[in-house]
Amino acid sequence: xxxxxxxxxxxxxxxxxxxxxxxxxxxxxxxxxxxxxxxxxxxxxxxxxxxxxxxxxxxxxxxxxxxxxxxxxxxxxxxxxxxxxxxxxxxxxxxxxxxxxxxxxxxxxxxxxxxxxxxxxxxxxxxxxxxxxxxxxxxxxxxxxxxxxxxxxxxxxxxxxxxxxxxxxxxxxxxxxxxxxxxxxxxxxxxxxxxxxxxxxxxxxxxxxxxxxxxxxxxxxxxxxxxxxxxxxxxxxxxxxxxxxxxxxxxxxxxxxxxxxxxxxxxxxxxxxxxxxxxxxxxxxxxxxxxxxxxxxxxxxxxxxxxxxxxxxxxxxxxxxxxxxxxxxxxxxxxxxxxxxxxxxxxxxxxxxxxxxxxxxxxxxxxxxxxxxxxxxxxxxxxxxxxxxxxxxxxxxxxxxxxxxxxxxxxxxxxxxxxxxxxxxxxxxxxxxxxxxxxxxxxxxxxxxxxxxxxxxxx
Amino acid sequence: xxxxxxxxxxxxxxxxxxxxxxxxxxxxxxxxxxxxxxxxxxxxxxxxxxxxxxxxxxxxxxxxxxxxxxxxxxxxxxxxxxxxxxxxxxxxxxxxxxxxxxxxxxxxxxxxxxxxxxxxxxxxxxxxxxxxxxxxxxxxxxxxxxxxxxxxxxxxxxxxxxxxxxxxxxxxxxxxxxxxxxxxxxxxxxxxxxxxxxxxxxxxxxxxxxxxxxxxxxxxxxxxxxxxxxxxxxxxxxxxxxxxxxxxxxxxxxxxxxxxxxxxxxxxxxxxxxxxxxxxxxxxxxxxxxxxxxxxxxxxxxxxxxxxxxxxxxxxxxxxxxxxxxxxxxxxxxxxxxxxxxxxxxxxxxxxxxxxxxxxxxxxxxxxxxxxxxxxxxxxxxxxxxxxxxxxxxxxxxxxxxxxxxxx
Numbered sequence: 001x002x003x004x005x006x007x008x009x010x011x012x013x014x015x016x017x018x019x020x021x022x023x024x025x026x027x028x029x030x031x032x033x034x035x036x037x038x039x040x041x042x043x044x045x046x047x048x049x050x051x052x053x054x055x056x057x058x059x060x061x062x063x064x065x066x067x068x069x070x071x072x073x074x075x076x077x078x079x080x081x082x083x084x085x086x087x088x089x090x091x092x093x094x095x096x097x098x099x100x101x102x103x104x105x106x107x108x109x110x111x112x113x114x115x116x117x118x119x120x121x122x123x124x125x126x127x128x129x130x131x132x133x134x135x136x137x138x139x140x141x142x143x144x145x146x147x148x149x150x151x152x153x154x155x156x157x158x159x160x161x162x163x164x165x166x167x168x169x170x171x172x173x174x175x176x177x178x179x180x181x182x183x184x185x186x187x188x189x190x191x192x193x194x195x196x197x198x199x200x201x202x203x204x205x206x207x208x209x210x211x212x213x214x215x216x217x218x219x220x221x222x223x224x225x226x227x228x229x230x231x232x233x234x235x236x237x238x239x240x241x242x243x244x245x246x247x248x249x250x251x252x253x254x255x256x257x258x259x260x261x262x263x264x265x266x267x268x269x270x271x272x273x274x275x276x277x278x279x280x281x282x283x284x285x286x287x288x289x290x291x292x293x294x295x296x297x298x299x300x301x302x303x304x305x306x307x308x309x310x311x312x313x314x315x316x317x318x319x320x321x322x323x324x325x326x327x328x329x330x331x332x333x334x335x336x337x338x339x340x341x342x343x344x345x346x347x348x349x350x351x352x353x354x355x356x357x358x359x360x361x362x363x364x365x366x367x368x369x370x371x372x373x374x375x376x377x378x379x380x381x382x383x384x385x386x387x388x389x390x391x392x393x394x395x396x397x398x399x400x401x402x403x404x405x406x407x408x409x410x411x412x413x414x415x416x417x418x419x420x421x422x423x424x425x426x427x428x429x430x431x432x433x434x435x436x437x438x439x440x441x442x443x444x445x446x447x448x449x450x451x452x453x454x455x456x457x458x459x
Numbered sequence: 460x461x462x463x464x465x466x467x468x469x470x471x472x473x474x475x476x477x478x479x480x481x482x483x484x485x486x487x488x489x490x491x492x493x494x495x496x497x498x499x500x501x502x503x504x505x506x507x508x509x510x511x512x513x514x515x516x517x518x519x520x521x522x523x524x525x526x527x528x529x530x531x532x533x534x535x536x537x538x539x540x541x542x543x544x545x546x547x548x549x550x551x552x553x554x555x556x557x558x559x560x561x562x563x564x565x566x567x568x569x570x571x572x573x574x575x576x577x578x579x580x581x582x583x584x585x586x587x588x589x590x591x592x593x594x595x596x597x598x599x600x601x602x603x604x605x606x607x608x609x610x611x612x613x614x615x616x617x618x619x620x621x622x623x624x625x626x627x628x629x630x631x632x633x634x635x636x637x638x639x640x641x642x643x644x645x646x647x648x649x650x651x652x653x654x655x656x657x658x659x660x661x662x663x664x665x666x667x668x669x670x671x672x673x674x675x676x677x678x679x680x681x682x683x684x685x686x687x688x689x690x691x692x693x694x695x696x697x698x699x700x701x702x703x704x705x706x707x708x709x710x711x712x713x714x715x716x717x718x719x720x721x722x723x724x725x726x727x728x729x730x731x732x733x734x735x736x737x738x739x740x741x742x743x744x745x746x747x748x749x750x751x752x753x754x755x756x757x758x759x760x761x762x763x764x765x766x767x768x769x770x771x772x773x774x775x776x777x778x779x780x781x782x783x784x785x786x787x788x789x790x791x792x793x794x795x796x797x798x799x800x801x802x803x804x805x806x807x808x809x810x811x812x813x814x815x816x817x818x819x820x821x822x823x824x825x826x827x828x829x830x831x832x833x834x835x836x837x838x839x840x841x842x843x844x845x846x847x848x849x850x851x852x853x854x855x856x857x858x859x860x861x862x863x864x865x866x867x
Contacts, residue, residue, distance in 0.1 A: 186511070423700070
């Protein structure tokens, strides 16, 4: 069966699948290394003996991690989109693969790997082949500077904001390449729409951020997050409300999302720049779109909603209500008690959870009740571990807040897709040039004035 | 042009460029030299213009309509609709089948609202036979037709929103349609092509399941249509994209033989149910909604008003429904008198008419079908040039053509 599956893969699939396997293996090894504590010595050895640049090693590891992070993110957002839109359409949505259809987006991804990879006659083959790669890589590279949590980021660039906009500008090149090389008029129209739209909306997008940069006094995303520390009223969304609104609208247009998804408007120009693409190359466009959605939501959160900062101190609250765990507890000090505890306590909890089910439902075999108890125990254990991690580690808490805020914005973007019709190209451009850019300039002017006045008063 | 147009085709824009693709019927430029002056003018491109095929396989052409657009950037300069991809020769088939079979042949013409396309030939045959349809059958016909009208209009609202990029209203429309279609399936046994009308009456009396479903539905009639209405009626994007779009004035609309919502949206209160009453419509109380603007938004709002009027009509029909037989007594082999008959009804898309000729045999001598979709669709050529590509979809969707009836 393996050989048959292998022979049915296209060339792209034959390249990508081993790559995925190798990367997965490497990740597993890396995790194992982290657990066994061998990564640190190896890195130190490499840095010392090969006199490698520490930043370079960090960059390579970060690039790998970012690539590995992008794919599951795309799957998760793809699933969210299917399910949330289904909920709003009064449909069931995916419900076959995995619990609540959670794996269906991932299976779409794997299905696409095995599909025929078709190049149309008349296409400009090198450009046609390269375009999806550029479209996919541009948002993935943007991940490198994103601060997920305190200390958890690829690279703390002092030009991170500029780098970010440069990367999102790179994506347009890929779209134009795709539209031009496909030898299809719908693709060409889609590419031209994408170019006009993204270049127009990059101006208000950047201008609305300038106010934030002025207030924060830094271009580093980490620095911008740290500038918002304090209560949640210190977030830039409350100090720059107009900038926040402009940024979110422009980011929606930048990510080609409804109501600004003109470049792939299915009811007008079929699929825009992606019309002639099939198989994994088409998949790259889809991945890129979802990664882009995550990235723009994350950037909104970082710039305006305090990034990984908590609106209230969750760890403190947990300590207050008594769910306090001491991360410095040494398990070794428990001696034989640890072994007994690990062996006996879970068993007792599982049986304790299973017995009520067994008693409440006559005719239920005890081993089935035990399975239920085991699953419940796992849920409880996972919850306890999470609580412990949140209470103990700032990184985990920061990551949790960051992801919660980001996915809230992702859901808002999906919600907009389910609700709003699409704007017309002239309305789109008019909106950018007649409303957003003047508003962004006004915001910039008022912010600059306020900064000068406050400086003069406080000096 | 090359010697053998089947193997090599001229590229869409540049006559000097050749692509090694076998010629297909889907190429924008026809593989033969222009046959009319208009065709020669249309297929001559000025600087910066290009031809683009919209359909026959396109997400928003509602079936198999194909339109060759001549565009300059995003702006539509001219367009050439190419019809006939769904041509089945229904009129000719009807000439070779007896009168009872005509019903099922005419059924799929207006496949979204099949009750109407099967009612008209039946009415024409009844005129030729001088049959009096039982009162109960007339009421049942009105009931079935108005239900089908609501189902059709619910889909129209969804389609219009879908062509403008909104995903949700189409599914709300389908929920509404599904409830009605299930109801009609309980009555007729079919969900799409009902085959319910019979010459001299209808196929079966109202049954318990139909009535219980209808009662359930009347409790929340058109709820999901109202839902999608709250979603798009006041929606800034929707209003901006449809208001003032595809505007047609009263005289042009009359000259182009527009009927139904596109005509009533221009302010002409022409509705066959009132202008040339048939069935029991004279005894029912309802208004003919009219709008003055004549644009896409007016056509959309008109459909909403018509749904409300249809619910009102159904309510009255249920109260006035008499007892009695549902079919007139007729021989199995029908031989109408030689002569001509004209029957017209108000379908969801406008005046749906049949002009039937009989030579005294059991088959119609000639059956001319006047489908409103065809006449409404021809105004696309007048409305679209000068607008953007995206507006083409909004205009076509608001005219609501059914290609089964257009291509016949």
